[in-house]
Amino acid sequence: MSTVEPRRVIATVCLSGTLEDKLAAAAAAGFDGVELFENDLIASAASPAEIRQRCADLGLTIDLYQPFRDFEAVPPDVLRANLRRAERKFDVMEQLGVDLVLVCSTVSPDAVDDDELAADQLRALADRAAARGMRVAYEALAWGRFVNTYEHSWRIVRRADHPALGLCLDSFHVLSRGGDPALIRTIPGEKLFFLQLADAPQLDMDVLQWSRHHRLFPGQGSFDLPTFVGNVLSTGYAGPLSLEVFNDVFRQADPHPAAVDAMRSLRLLEEQLGFPVADPAPQLAGHAFAELTVDEVAGARVADALTALGFARTGEHRSKPVQLWEQAGTRVLLHTASSTPDSAAIGALAVQSEEPRRSARRADAMGAPVLPRTRGPEEADLASVEAPDGTEVFFCDAGSWLSDFHAVDAGDAPGPLGITGIDHVALTQPFDHFDEAALFYRSVLGLEPEPVTEYAAPFGMVRSRAVCNPSGTVRMALTGTLVRRGEWAPAVRDPQHIAFACEDVLAAARALRERGAPVLTVPDNYYDDLDARLGLDPELLAELRAGSVLYDRDEHGEYLHLCTEVFGSRIFFELVQRIGGYSGYGVPNAPVRMAAHRRRRLANG
Numbered sequence: 001m002s003t004v005e006p007r008r009v010i011a012t013v014c015l016s017g018t019l020e021d022k023l024a025a026a027a028a029a030g031f032d033g034v035e036l037f038e039n040d041l042i043a044s045a046a047s048p049a050e051i052r053q054r055c056a057d058l059g060l061t062i063d064l065y066q067p068f069r070d071f072e073a074v075p076p077d078v079l080r081a082n083l084r085r086a087e088r089k090f091d092v093m094e095q096l097g098v099d100l101v102l103v104c105s106t107v108s109p110d111a112v113d114d115d116e117l118a119a120d121q122l123r124a125l126a127d128r129a130a131a132r133g134m135r136v137a138y139e140a141l142a143w144g145r146f147v148n149t150y151e152h153s154w155r156i157v158r159r160a161d162h163p164a165l166g167l168c169l170d171s172f173h174v175l176s177r178g179g180d181p182a183l184i185r186t187i188p189g190e191k192l193f194f195l196q197l198a199d200a201p202q203l204d205m206d207v208l209q210w211s212r213h214h215r216l217f218p219g220q221g222s223f224d225l226p227t228f229v230g231n232v233l234s235t236g237y238a239g240p241l242s243l244e245v246f247n248d249v250f251r252q253a254d255p256h257p258a259a260v261d262a263m264r265s266l267r268l269l270e271e272q273l274g275f276p277v278a279d280p281a282p283q284l285a286g287h288a289f290a291e292l293t294v295d296e297v298a299g300a301r302v303a304d305a306l307t308a309l310g311f312a313r314t315g316e317h318r319s320k321p322v323q324l325w326e327q328a329g330t331r332v333l334l335h336t337a338s339s340t341p342d343s344a345a346i347g348a349l350a351v352q353s354e355e356p357r358r359s360a361r362r363a364d365a366m367g368a369p370v371l372p373r374t375r376g377p378e379e380a381d382l383a384s385v386e387a388p389d390g391t392e393v394f395f396c397d398a399g400s401w402l403s404d405f406h407a408v409d410a411g412d413a414p415g416p417l418g419i420t421g422i423d424h425v426a427l428t429q430p431f432d433h434f435d436e437a438a439l440f441y442r443s444v445l446g447l448e449p450e451p452v453t454e455y456a457a458p459f460g461m462v463r464s465r466a467v468c469n470p471s472g473t474v475r476m477a478l479t480g481t482l483v484r485r486g487e488w489a490p491a492v493r494d495p496q497h498i499a500f501a502c503e504d505v506l507a508a509a510r511a512l513r514e515r516g517a518p519v520l521t522v523p524d525n526y527y528d529d530l531d532a533r534l535g536l537d538p539e540l541l542a543e544l545r546a547g548s549v550l551y552d553r554d555e556h557g558e559y560l561h562l563c564t565e566v567f568g569s570r571i572f573f574e575l576v577q578r579i580g581g582y583s584g585y586g587v588p589n590a591p592v593r594m595a596a597h598r599r600r601r602l603a604n605g
């Protein structure tokens, strides 16, 4: 494996805005070059020469001009018109200073199924390109009328046999059709002129729609890009790794964070390919703490709830309005810093890293710079970075940060409830940031994404994806909506929760009832259905029902969980008990919980 870093390129079609917006974002994120989409050029008020200058000023090259469509295998009069059109585009390319044009396989009704004709005409085009010092990269679109596999495009390029004609490989077109990327190894590297990369979720749909709306950056979908790119590199291909992602969300998102997300995807891919990129992600021992940002009103309610859940207020921060709450090594911080009335939200998460400084270096290399921080002279030097949803993520050691708190008298507390740690933190992601968030946690923290699940919930379709470290001690559950969320205002907007691992949820439920804790009431219909579906032991069912405990099971084990009501605008707590090897999150119960939260909200006024 070469240790020379590949050139990193992004197609302008990936990003939102005008060409100027896109170029600025690509440059700021550290890309070396762009694939210039014709539409972006045509809509720009800048001349090609000015765009060339703009790119040069930004430190960007233009690596590819694209696309040139419907060129090959046409009748003579159409060919004449196509060659004339090509010469005009070569003029533009000359002014842009780009020497490679992408020709995608035809979808034209004028074209015929004739490889020899296609090869002859592409050779004629390559001749004209060569006369101007340019080259042509031929790409098989997965929906090309006759040529829709890379093997077929390679047969045509080989038949044309012209030094200025080569292939553009696009991972989407190959992998969406279930193509075998191993045959790429048989293509000489010098005939691979360009490599476009896109990931995608596994969807069973028309391939053109899939490609134009649902492509993702590498590492965000389910394609095996490391193997694909490994095959390409094995040919000796030394050109750019270029992202070409058509995606409805990225097309309307702020291009600056989108370009950072794109760059992160490439760095992770390079790491998977064996390029030296960054320090490997250190192992994480667990969640060190979760910090809630509250105002006085919600803060008091959260404090009451934590008390009922068996936590004790044990510390007060030396310089900030932050309380430390603990139960058997499980830690929650309450930070009174919100000026929004009755608000509570997760402001920060902390993971315990075997090497916090190395975690911070890795985060930086993955495009998540360490946040500036003010601290008192004696206080712990905690590095933190910002997740895509704005949550601050801290890297902690085993507990030196605890000395930032002075002990306070915990006062009367009803006593522990068998909570042993933070099982997971659930974060609703803003619509634009769902795929970015999973990639962030994967690349920055080394958490592995689990498969995406989707379910119908009272306020719309929800997508859910957990990310988890190999030992299962750090888990985050990310949720988001499939389409932008309606504005009719469900009672709980973008809920977040902290799920505490509990030794015995049924016993906890009994204690919570005695303590008069604000446990969320689950309706009888749910238990009737549980009985119908799972035929649970009647005693267990009765206990679940009495305690408003939710239940799930899979082939590995069982999951008992219960929720509190929502405090402030969006926070609730969950107690969870994993029995056997159950590794899910009770997703089937989420719609029931959401409806219950709305009922509770309306009842509370």
Ligand SMILES: O=C(O)c1ccc(O)c(O)c1
Residues within 6 Å of the ligand: 066, 067, 102, 104, 139, 141, 170, 196, 211, 212, 244
């Ligand atoms: O969807 C398209 O038309 C299109 C155009 C150019 C490409 O490189 C591609 O992969 C798809």
Ligand SMILES: [Mg+2]
Residues within 6 Å of the ligand: 139, 170, 196, 244
């Ligand atoms: Mg392509």
